[in-house]
Amino acid sequence: MSDSRRSFLKKVAGGAALAAAAGAPMARANHHEGKGGHEPGKGFYGYLGRGPDYRDWQVIPEGLKITKIESFLKEQLAMVRVTVSDGSTGWGQIAPYEANVSVQMLHQRVVRRALGKDLSHIDAINDAAIDENMKYPWSFVCRALGGVDTAIWDLYGKKLNQPVAELLGGKVQPLAAYGSSMRRDISPADEAARMARLKDELNYQAFKIRLGVPTGHNGDAAPGRSAAIIPAVRKAVGDDVALFADANSCYTPDVAIKYGRMMQDHGYAMFEEPCPYWELEWTKEVTDALTMEVSGGEQDNEMGQWRRMIDMRAVDIVQPDICYIGGLTRAWRVAKLAEAAGLVCKPHAANVSMITVFTMHMLAALPNAGEVEFSIEDESGITRQARELFDPALAVADGKALMPQQGAGWGVHIKPQWLSQAEHRVSEL
Numbered sequence: 001m002s003d004s005r006r007s008f009l010k011k012v013a014g015g016a017a018l019a020a021a022a023g024a025p026m027a028r029a030n031h032h033e034g035k036g037g038h039e040p041g042k043g044f045y046g047y048l049g050r051g052p053d054y055r056d057w058q059v060i061p062e063g064l065k066i067t068k069i070e071s072f073l074k075e076q077l078a079m080v081r082v083t084v085s086d087g088s089t090g091w092g093q094i095a096p097y098e099a100n101v102s103v104q105m106l107h108q109r110v111v112r113r114a115l116g117k118d119l120s121h122i123d124a125i126n127d128a129a130i131d132e133n134m135k136y137p138w139s140f141v142c143r144a145l146g147g148v149d150t151a152i153w154d155l156y157g158k159k160l161n162q163p164v165a166e167l168l169g170g171k172v173q174p175l176a177a178y179g180s181s182m183r184r185d186i187s188p189a190d191e192a193a194r195m196a197r198l199k200d201e202l203n204y205q206a207f208k209i210r211l212g213v214p215t216g217h218n219g220d221a222a223p224g225r226s227a228a229i230i231p232a233v234r235k236a237v238g239d240d241v242a243l244f245a246d247a248n249s250c251y252t253p254d255v256a257i258k259y260g261r262m263m264q265d266h267g268y269a270m271f272e273e274p275c276p277y278w279e280l281e282w283t284k285e286v287t288d289a290l291t292m293e294v295s296g297g298e299q300d301n302e303m304g305q306w307r308r309m310i311d312m313r314a315v316d317i318v319q320p321d322i323c324y325i326g327g328l329t330r331a332w333r334v335a336k337l338a339e340a341a342g343l344v345c346k347p348h349a350a351n352v353s354m355i356t357v358f359t360m361h362m363l364a365a366l367p368n369a370g371e372v373e374f375s376i377e378d379e380s381g382i383t384r385q386a387r388e389l390f391d392p393a394l395a396v397a398d399g400k401a402l403m404p405q406q407g408a409g410w411g412v413h414i415k416p417q418w419l420s421q422a423e424h425r426v427s428e429l
């Protein structure tokens, strides 16, 4: 354990450190007794991913109402601006993929669960959006909610003049990153060459490659590609670099175990989403059979499924996606369930946009943090669009992702020009 991690654990164990550091009231309520928290009745039953020690957030005092929720959509990016009764605002982002659908869900199904609510009751706002969409659960509801939740966290930071990482008990700092490939249309030789180059240029100490085909029924993107890329990348980057591989739900357990053993022979450290993600028992079979670590959870946004995944140790490493799961608040609940089970949290963040910023703030505060996922598809659409959206552009230096520090909250500056070109929708009281 690193000194900084040890000292963080000590600090949290010390009690009031979280709120004292944030200058916030220490009134985080237990979920079943709590002001502002959900009140599911008598006794604890793990409501919506709360562990036994979970306390609902109360980062700022009560008294400010959410009065307006706006969306700004341009190409694949959608931003959410939350305004409260004193005129203050905060910025969040919706997951980029099919963001236009999420924007529709935001205004049709989510905003009415947040408008008029007290800004300080972030857990209750989250829970209301989930509960009241029980007929339309998960994916797009959670994506829309993620925009609201992350905007509220930005507001908290701005109100207290602190980065979100500090509100969570961490600090802004460079964070170990891994270079994440998103490509299967690249040959093993070319992938090996670009990872070797990125190691030299940016001193990456970890990379992730792609195996198989997403939900590909044991298929391969090109004949023999998966078997060839495993040794090729290891040979190119040397033995001192950590290597991971992502199968995106491709394999049955027998085939996953075969590739897993091949990776173990080449010193790979993590096998992500080896089996169709909903088949927890299949994934567990792979986890139990391999000595390397198995990870998963990026698609999962249902807290009962998360609890089962963690309780049965289907994976060794949990990977919630802050924008898919419904925001920082819900991702934090998963990270805390994982921490209690002794599991590492290495969130999914497959593009370089605000999701990477949110992820860095969370990882900077987690004692069970893994590396930041940093896409190496530098010229891909979303990365280019995100450069037009906010300053500073995100970067890796000396193997570490640099956290933006332009002010409180998320520490970024949203560019007026991008906003002026975006499709704007408003919901208000």
Ligand SMILES: [Mg+2]
Pocket: 246, 248, 272, 273, 298, 348
């Ligand atoms: Mg993945």
